[in-house]
Amino acid sequence: MTATDKRTQYATQTSAEVLKDLDSTNTGITEAEAQKRLAQYGENTITHTQGESQFKAFIKNFGSLMAILLWVSGLVAMISGTMELGIAIWLVNIINGVFSFWQQFQAKKATDSLMAMLPTYTQVYRDGKVQQKDATALVPGDVFLLQAGNAIPVDARLLEATSMQVDQSALTGESVPESKEVKYDPGEGQFAESNLIYAGTTIGAGTGKAVAIATGMNTEFGKIAALTQQQKKVKSPLAIELDHLTRQISMIAIAIGIAFFISAIFFVHYPAAKAFIFALGMIVAFIPEGLLPTVTLSLAQGVTRMAKKHALVKDLNSVETLGETTVICSDKTGTLTQNQMTVNHVWTRSKEYKITGQGYVNNGHIELDGKRVDPTTEPELALLVRVASLNNDTQVQQDKDSGKPKILGTPTEAALVILAEKAGFDLAAATAKTPRLKEFPFDSDRKRMSTVHRLDDQTLMLCVKGSLSDTVHQCDTIQVDGKVRPITEDDRRAINAANNKYAKLGLRSLAAAYREFPAEADTASQLDKMTIEDAENHLTFVGLTVMADPPRPEIYEAVRKCHEANIKIIMVTGDSTLTAKSIAVKIGLTSDQARVVTGTELDAMTEDQLQDTLKGEIIFARVAPEQKYKIVSTLQKNGEIVASTGDGVNDAPALKKADIGVAMGVTGTDVAKDAADMILTDDNFASIVAAIEEGRTVYANLQKFLTYILTSNVPEAIPSALFLFSGGLIPLPMTVMQILTVDLGTDMLPALGLGSEKAEPGIMHQPPRAKNAHLLSKRVIWKAFAWYGLISSVISTAAYFFVNYQNGWPNVALAASGNVYARATTMVLGAIVFSQIANALNCRTNMASVFKVGLFSNRRVWYGIAFEIVLFAFLTVTPGVQELFNTTVLNPGDWLFLFIIPFPIVLIEEIRKRLARRNDPLADAAD
Structure with a gap:
């Protein structure tokens, strides 16, 4: 029997049959039996991906292709007789590896601190008594108690349930709580069985008793976690690109080494051994020893800046991958929206009221025709607020630590509580004056909740709220302008028309009704005999409360930025099609022409059909976990770099599959956080956009760094070329140790300063870089070798001959030793250093004037120059x-x-940038 069949069996069996099958009783199992089962099934925990050992993670930092190249070049330097150079290169490699490991270790520590999902303690029956037990000790057959606010520790079958509402969004992505009861109803979609509850979900309202049917990794929560952990993460685009760059630089360095080897033999007539040593020195000179530490530090600085913007990155390379993102698959609730259901309209037969303010805070008021009204002067409004407040089991409190609202109950009822506060309704006073005597809990059949209250000694009042279609049928009368009259067909048409109007806008409507009836002398007996059928009929219809989960205020600007950056956003949600499309259109995610595809329709699509569909405007609603994974996979097959958001265990496979998995830090499950590359500490979509901008900035800064360090290679090589092609008549204008001074000394700090450069204006107006684009692009090569490098070479060569000219050249031979030679080589070194000062400033921007971004705005560059x-x-x-x-x-x-x-170098570059901006605004932004 499959796990799904077993689950269906437990759902369809009677409570007695389930207990018998689990060899348990209504008061649980004994402690001795629990220990036996604990040994058999293991602890009730979700095991996380262990990953590689700390030692292996440490060693890994020294085994990249670039690191291997540095090990080899250091060894070559030692063999060639420049021991100091070889040791220095190896030290750079070691320092970079240690630093990189430390950054990854710190990120892991921060991530681990966020991991907390399952409850610590549960009220469990053991030996016939209720005991408080650690949730990890629960086993199949354990019977335990539940109440509002509890996180559910295991998969279980309900034995008792009173007004129970369960938030299953961690599994389904559906923001609306599911009603749960002992009676079996298959429901719609996955995990919708009315009498089964699942690990990792939360009791929103009500109480109950349940028997555990699965624990730990055998729960649905655990199965998805296991599926996620089986996936292997591929190399990040940056890691692949660095390997490609290493191969490119290696080929360039070896080609130059071969050219210099041949030239030394034919032009200077060096012996082969001496020519080989000379060529090895030039190869080492062309290896950018500072690349790895600069990449690591640039990424680390990006991680730090992103953390300040509420984005915690677990892997350094993920920073840059964000900058390549072409598609974001985003869930809706809590990411695009506030996850705070809000009443925004109240409709009655005669009037429609607008409710201002959003979220679970009393920061709004009630308007009629654009003017603020006193609710006590509006009979239907006042009555509706009263009914909705009395028929309510939810409390909204302000968290003492965070100051944010916290609800004890369901989001829908929380919205009604806030509505009552905006109307100035004193719920505590009303509850004391109009006490509740009886409750008929909400259930999925009648879709209503009713409560009976005492108005006075002679009168009782029944308050009803529920779905419109299931409530209005029970109404014989309607209240209009403070008077009750029979409900007509015109009234019903008007009510349905209003409901349809709101539904098309993706809003949820909740009907409110009431009935007053005489209290008998023996009220207790009267209520005991009262059935739901007796109570919920001959009702008076009052009106509709219309609500929605409002978009985050900052989401509009974030979506606009994505569109400007040519980043496509696809909503993938478990919510209804109407709600999904309404929010998507409202925040500008898509146009009204966007196609909405449900999970059922997605299943019917072939891969080719899905690939075509994903090229247009698309919204996915009512999707299952494996379907979200399928969407991400297909987008990647289309050549997209995909970032996928999520908070539930159902999102974990897609998070792991995506190029960048983004988990929610506040509402996210530990499985989602474990699978993700980045965690949003504020659950805010706008933080993703900020992170993408940071990722693009990091990549741009790496190219700036690469341009800068390659530039100095040209004036380092030209003097050696002069020596060779003159047949040795021009003494070597620069020694290998002087070249090392530039590569590992003077160039290093300004280069690191470039790694911290802020985003250049317009960086989010450019499309994401193409997948086949490389760090060592044509633009970088042109700038480094043919522009900056050539200018620096002319100046450094001029400095060499400037000194010799002062000492009699060309009338006397160029000095090959002594103080004049030392001064000449010193001036070559100095000319390169001061040319690099100008190049550091020039490299700060690709197109914008350095004076526009602020000549002194990057202090780290100036510290490096000093x-x-x-x-x-x-x-x-x-x-x-x-x-x-x-x-x-x-x-x-x-x-x-x-x-x-x-x-002059800065001036010349400023003129070039100005001409580029004038001729083509994007000329310097594209390769």
């Missing part, structure tokens, strides 16, 4: 260091030459 000037000065004046790096003290004229260098 550091490289100080470091260069230190190398020129410190004995011992001078010999190691072949530097010497410069005279005032030399320093003046160097300090002038940045100004």
Whole structure:
């Protein structure tokens, strides 16, 4: 028998048959039996993905393709006789690996602190008595008690239920609570059986008693968790791109090494061994040793900035993947909306009232024809508020810690409580004056709830609320303008027309009715004999309360930003089609022409049909867990980079499958958080948009960094080329240790500063980068080698000949040693350093003027510039260091030459950017 068949069996059996099948009783099992079953079934816990060990995670940071390249280049440097260079490269690799591991470790710690789902204690029958037990100790056959606010610890069959409402959104995504009762009703959709309750869901209202039928990983909650954990996460786009970049740089470096090896033999007539060592030095020079630490630090800075924007990223590489996102599959409740049901209209036969203010806070009022009204002067409105308030089991409280509203009951009743507050209705006083004597709980058959109250010694009042179709049929009369008269067909048509109007807008209507009748002398006996059929007839219709879960205020701007950024948003929800489309159109997610596909329709589609459907405007409603997974998978087959949001266990497979899984930190289940790459600490869709902008910024900054560090390779290589192609007549203008000074010394801090650059204006007006786009793009290559690099090469070469010219060249041969040679190489080094100062400023923006974004707005770049000037000065004046790096003290004229260098370079680049902006606004944003 399958698990589904077993579940159906427990639902359709009588309570006695279920208890017999589980070898239990109405008062549970014994403690001894519980221990036996605990040994058999294990603890009632959801096991999380253990992942790799800390040691393996640590070692992994040293095994990327770029890290391997650095290990090899460090070894090559040692072999070539530059031991200091080799050690320095290895130290960079080690420091980067440790830092990267630490960032991942910190992210994991923060994630683990959010993991909390199942309740700690449950009231369980053991040895015939109710005892408080740790929920992890529950076993199949345990009988336990439930009340409003309890999280359900196991899958169970109800034995008793009174007015029970269960929030199953963690499993189904459906925001409306399910009514539960002992009587079997299959319901509509998954997990809709009226007498079964499931682990990970919550009791919204009512009380009950149930027997556990499945625990731990055998629950529906656990099965979906297990399915999620079986999926393997593929490499992130950034990790793939870094591997590609490493191969590109390796090929460039090796090609240059081969060219220099051949040139050294043919032009300078070096022996093969010496030419090989020389070529190895050039290969090492072209390896960007600072790339890995800069990537790690850029991502880490992105993680920090995103955390401030309520987005906790678990994996550093996920930061950049966000920037590539082309489609966001978003659930509705709590992400696009506030998850706070709000009454926005009250309809009576004669008038329609507008209710202002949103959420579970009394921050609004009641309007009629655009003017604020006193509810006590409106008979039907006052009566409706009274009926809805008295017929209500929910409380709305302000949480002491967060200050946010907390409901004890159902969202629908909470909305009515807030309506009463806006109307100035004193519920406590009314309850004391009009006490409740009897209740007929809501059930899924009649879809109504009724309560009986004492008005005075002679009169009782029945308050009724429920679905319109199931309530209005019980009404013989209607109250209009303070008077009760028989209800007519015109009245019924008007009521139905109003209800249909609201339904088309995706709003929910709840009918209110009442009946007054005489109290007998023996009221207790009268009420004992009263049945639902006796009570709920000959009712007087009062009106409709119309409600909806309002959109988050900031969602409109967030959706607009996504559309400007060419990011498609697809709503995937368990809610009804009308509600889903209404919200989607209202917040601008889609137009009114969008197609709404239900879970049933989705099942009937072929893969080709779904792929075509996903290319247009689409909304998914009433979807099951495996269907959300199918949607994400198909989008990926269409070539999309998909971010998927979710909070329930039903969302976990899709979260794991998506390129970026985004879980809710407040309402999310631990399974969802475990599966996700990012957790929103405020459950807000706008935080995703902020994170996407941050992801795009990180990628843009990596390209800026890459441009910057590759730029210095050109003026490092040109002097060596002059040496080779002159046949050695031009002495080597720059030593390997000086090249190392630039790569690992002066360039490092400004490069890291570029990693913290803020988003450039217009970054969210660009489409997501193409899947086949690369970090080392044509634009980066052109800028680094043919533009910035060429300018720097001309200046550094000029600096070399400037010194020799001052010492008699060309009338005397170029110095190959001594103080003049040391001064010449020092000036080449200085010219590169000061050219890089200008390039650091130029690289801060792709197209915008650096003066527009603020010349001094990025302090880290300026700290780096200050550091490289100080470091260069230190190398020129410190004995011992001078010999190691072949530097010497410069005279005032030399320093003046160097300090002038940045100004023309910045000016030339500003002119180029201005021409680019004038000719094509997007010229510098596309590869």
